[in-house]
Amino acid sequence: MGTLVLVATPIGNLGDMSPRAIEALQNSALICCEDTRRTGGLLSHFGISGVRMAIANEHTETARIDEVLNLLSAGQTVALVTDAGTPGISDPGERLVRAAIDHHHVVSAVPGPSADVMALVISGLPCHRYVFDGFLPRRGPERQQRLREATGERRTVVLYEAPHRLARTIDDLHAICGDDRRVVLARELTKMHEEVWRGTLAEAVTHVATREPQGEYVIVLDGAEPPAQADDNDIRAALTEQLATSASTKSAVATVAQRLGVPKNRVYDIALSMSAQPRGTSAS
Numbered sequence: 001m002g003t004l005v006l007v008a009t010p011i012g013n014l015g016d017m018s019p020r021a022i023e024a025l026q027n028s029a030l031i032c033c034e035d036t037r038r039t040g041g042l043l044s045h046f047g048i049s050g051v052r053m054a055i056a057n058e059h060t061e062t063a064r065i066d067e068v069l070n071l072l073s074a075g076q077t078v079a080l081v082t083d084a085g086t087p088g089i090s091d092p093g094e095r096l097v098r099a100a101i102d103h104h105h106v107v108s109a110v111p112g113p114s115a116d117v118m119a120l121v122i123s124g125l126p127c128h129r130y131v132f133d134g135f136l137p138r139r140g141p142e143r144q145q146r147l148r149e150a151t152g153e154r155r156t157v158v159l160y161e162a163p164h165r166l167a168r169t170i171d172d173l174h175a176i177c178g179d180d181r182r183v184v185l186a187r188e189l190t191k192m193h194e195e196v197w198r199g200t201l202a203e204a205v206t207h208v209a210t211r212e213p214q215g216e217y218v219i220v221l222d223g224a225e226p227p228a229q230a231d232d233n234d235i236r237a238a239l240t241e242q243l244a245t246s247a248s249t250k251s252a253v254a255t256v257a258q259r260l261g262v263p264k265n266r267v268y269d270i271a272l273s274m275s276a277q278p279r280g281t282s283a284s
């Protein structure tokens with residue numbers, strides 16, 4: 001059985017190339033990469049020679065699958081790198097991984113740099129639970145939908161963005177979230193001009209408007225505040241509405257509890273108090 005190994009490469013600073021990454025590339029029968037010139041430069045910098053490269057980019061990854069599977073079936077190791085960072089993270093990789101798994105080959109990785117994780121851990125925003133949402137679609141209803149999802153998310157959200165679209169994305173986030181949501185712009189990570197800007201969305205709008213964004217950026221957005229806790233009147237109103245359509249009190253209670261994010265027994269007690277009252281009256 002062969003092994004497909006995903007090898008993470010530096011996102012800017014060549015000092016982040018690990019000894020295991022160099023060894024894995026040197027010991028592969030084939031290195032799949034997005035750009036042979038770019039990866040060729042990396043290989044020669046680290047003295048890796050005699051390993052064939054083949055392009056597996058966004059457009060050619062699927063066409064490369066048969067060749068990779070043939071090598072894996074012959075017991076060889078195939079490495080997969082991208083231009084920078086961890087393959088598969090807003091980069092090619094997923095289709096080759098899926099094909100290798102479907103054909104029962106071993107899939108492994110040499111972990112290393114990834115801009116999303118680095119930006120998250122240095123952001124100062126909660127990082128015990130987070131969502132990586134990659135690049136937002138550029139336009140149309142899909143963009144609006146993803147913006148709604150990202151801004152409604154309670155966990156910290158990590159986004160990638162191109163510098164020339166940064167101002168528009170910050171404007172869109174600001175329009176939905178308002179002034180005060182915290183945001184972090186992590187720029188040129190691991191490079192000479194690494195910079196981490198932290199502030200609110202209102203401040204971010206001014207920040208990106210007053211200087212031309214340049215280089216590579218990660219946006220880290222604080223999660224949304226939990227909705228205000230429902231009080232007894234909210235529960236009563238939701239129950240009245242639900243009881244008009246639900247088959248049973250039990251299902252109305254379950255639906256309301258889930259919708260308002262309150263414990264079922266609290267909703268049930270209120271439902272009981274409502275059914276104990278004479279018709280046409282309601283508790284204050």
Ligand code: SAM
Nearest residue numbers: 011085086089090114115160161188189216217
């Ligand atoms: N696979 C890569 C990874 O693991 O981070 C990401 C590749 S994706 C095509 C490129 C995007 O990642 C950039 O547009 C930027 O948003 C982010 N990125 C990559 N390198 C970065 C860096 N050094 N500083 C900040 N963001 C970076």
